[in-house]
Amino acid sequence: MFSQSEENYIKAIYHLETISTKGISTNAIAKKLTTKASSVTDMIKKLSEKEVVVYKKYQGVTLTDFGKKVAANVVRKHRLWEVFLVEKLNFSWDEVHDVAEQLEHIKSPKLINEIDAFLGFPTHDPHGDPIPDKEGKINIIEKSLLSTLLKNESGICVGVNDSSSEFLQFLDKKGITLGKQITVLEKEDFDNSVSIIIDNKKMSISNKIANNLYIKKS
Amino acid sequence: MFSQSEENYIKAIYHLETISTKGISTNAIAKKLTTKASSVTDMIKKLSEKEVVVYKKYQGVTLTDFGKKVAANVVRKHRLWEVFLVEKLNFSWDEVHDVAEQLEHIKSPKLINEIDAFLGFPTHDPHGDPIPDKEGKINIIEKSLLSTLLKNESGICVGVNDSSSEFLQFLDKKGITLGKQITVLEKEDFDNSVSIIIDNKKMSISNKIANNLYIKKS
DNA sequence: AAATAAATTTAGATAAGACTAAAAATTTTA
DNA sequence: TAAAATTTTTAGTCTTATCTAAATTTATTT
Structure with a gap:
């Protein structure tokens, strides 16, 4: 323990x-x-x-292998609790981190397994991060930072590299949420910003944002 | 804090x-x-x-009044979590205590208020104990230990005085759960046991048990 | 009301986890 | 590759929450 x-x-x-x-x-x-x-x-x-x-x-x-297992178990708990907070308790994705930091330390195998089942065995948390299984295995998907996409490439928003509430609230304001389709229209060498199209709307995304948004290319 | x-x-x-x-x-x-x-x-x-x-x-x-408020808030959290574990996560009433002892220390007003709403604002925990409201007020009902009921008195089982898993599992085995109607048929001076009728079944209850079971007389 | 017993407090120690300041090792730079 | 800068470790201190053992206070007996 x-x-x-x-x-x-x-x-x-x-x-x-x-x-x-x-x-x-x-x-x-x-x-x-x-x-x-x-x-x-x-x-x-x-x-x-x-x-x-x-x-x-x-x-x-x-x-060590043992250490990895312990770590994955804590991460598993953290992410399952995050899903619970968002899906069942009306938390927004920028509010869950601090509470999950506390909940992840609760010791009860039954508790976390029941939460898992209660949520329908989710595979990803509200920020798109994968949830390790009971053995600590995680399913890693191929994803790229938006800033690395080339002109005319497109994909689906699958995660964030920065979970600060400031960043997440900014994404909310822009209408950028997980699952949204994004296409790169233009890349500006000048400031490394990118023009994208999302929900049929054009918008300009700064490099700072593009460096913290993960896309699964399609 | x-x-x-x-x-x-x-x-x-x-x-x-x-x-x-x-x-x-x-x-x-x-x-x-x-x-x-x-x-x-x-x-x-x-x-x-x-x-x-x-x-x-x-x-x-x-x-102090302040101390009472702090205490009631911890108790509120403990009991709400117990309800959550039993109602939503398939815990039995003898399994919830240790986990709730941990969960009661989680700091997040939003969390506990959302849990409260999610559960439909319950008034009592799985052992029949009242849940303090946000201001720390509790609704105390008139209840008596089974051992204090007189012959032919009856009432409803509304709580336990001992929340040990041994005791609770014993009650499960005997079919005694909260809400059940109980009537005292006989009191034995010899060993202070009581004969009761519950679900149309007669059974003998030892003094040890009768001293830990609360009845709301009716 | 003494004497004895029980309850409570004090004093001093310990362990976990953190810190500062200084020493030692490693890495970078010129 | 020697000097400078950075990183890491050590040594010693602090806080929180415990404990044991001894001292003190309160309660109970006789």
Whole structure:
């Protein structure tokens, strides 16, 4: 059994590993958790003793298979709770994160399995992120940042790279939601903005936005 | 904002106050929380500084109005979550306590209000205990322990005094659930057991059971 | 009303998790 | 490749919430 704090570290390392492949640095973890590097060192020593991570001084950490399983389970809970909040309790996709951060630490296998069934075994959370199954397996789909699409390419909006409420509310305002079809009309070299068409409406999307919106090309 | 531990102390004092009226002793709290009296002294000093309880050395504690409100809010969350688990997630009444003990500490006013609405604003939890409203008010109904009913008196089963899974499973086995009509046929002086009729079936109930089952006389 | 028992508080220790400041190792730069 | 910069670790401190053991207060007996 792991403490909330331990689970948060494990989850942070898990997320960082989806980006970098190499050993995860102390500083990267500290930044992710807005804590200090010295606190991270303390914690990864403990997690290393518990065989959750492999740790060699100054070399960063890697999750063990066991660690990955623990992490995936926390992520599974987080994402299932997010679905629950949006689908059943009228939360909007920009309101769920903080509450799910708390709910993900509730210890009860029965609870999370029943929630899963109650929701009809969803595969993705409200931000388009895949929900790991009970064994920690996730179904990764091919997706590209909108900023990488070429002129005239099109696809479906399937996820976000930034789950901040500011960003999500901005998308709401623009009418950009998961599942929407998007076609790139033009790419501006000047400011790297893109002109897109969505719901038969033309709009210009800044590079900052295009860099945080995932599209499944079609 | 209070820590989980602080909330647990506040809740314990609240429950003890429903039994005793007088100041709640350090030992009583320690027993309820299966902790040591010295730990309780430490905590009530802190809660006293936060104006949650009134504390005079060696005299026990009383909740302030503020403390009562905090307590009622935790109890409200606990009981609403219990209803949710039973009504929506197929938990039985003897399985909900431990999970609700965790869920009651989740901080999100929106979450609990949405759960409340989602459940149709229930007034009682699965054990028959009343759910405080947002202001902490509870609707107390007149109820009596089965052991206090006289011969030929009858009423409806409305609650339990012991929420241990052993006791609740025992009631399940006997077919005794909330809402059932019960009539006392006979009281045995010998062992203080009672003969009752429930669902047109006669059965004998030991004093231990009768002392933990609440009846609303009718 | 003493003496004894029980309850409560104090003092000091411990563990988890975080921090600061300084030391050590690694990486980058010139 | 030596100097500078950055990263990481260590050492020591702090807070929260525990605990044990001893001291103190209150309650109960005789």
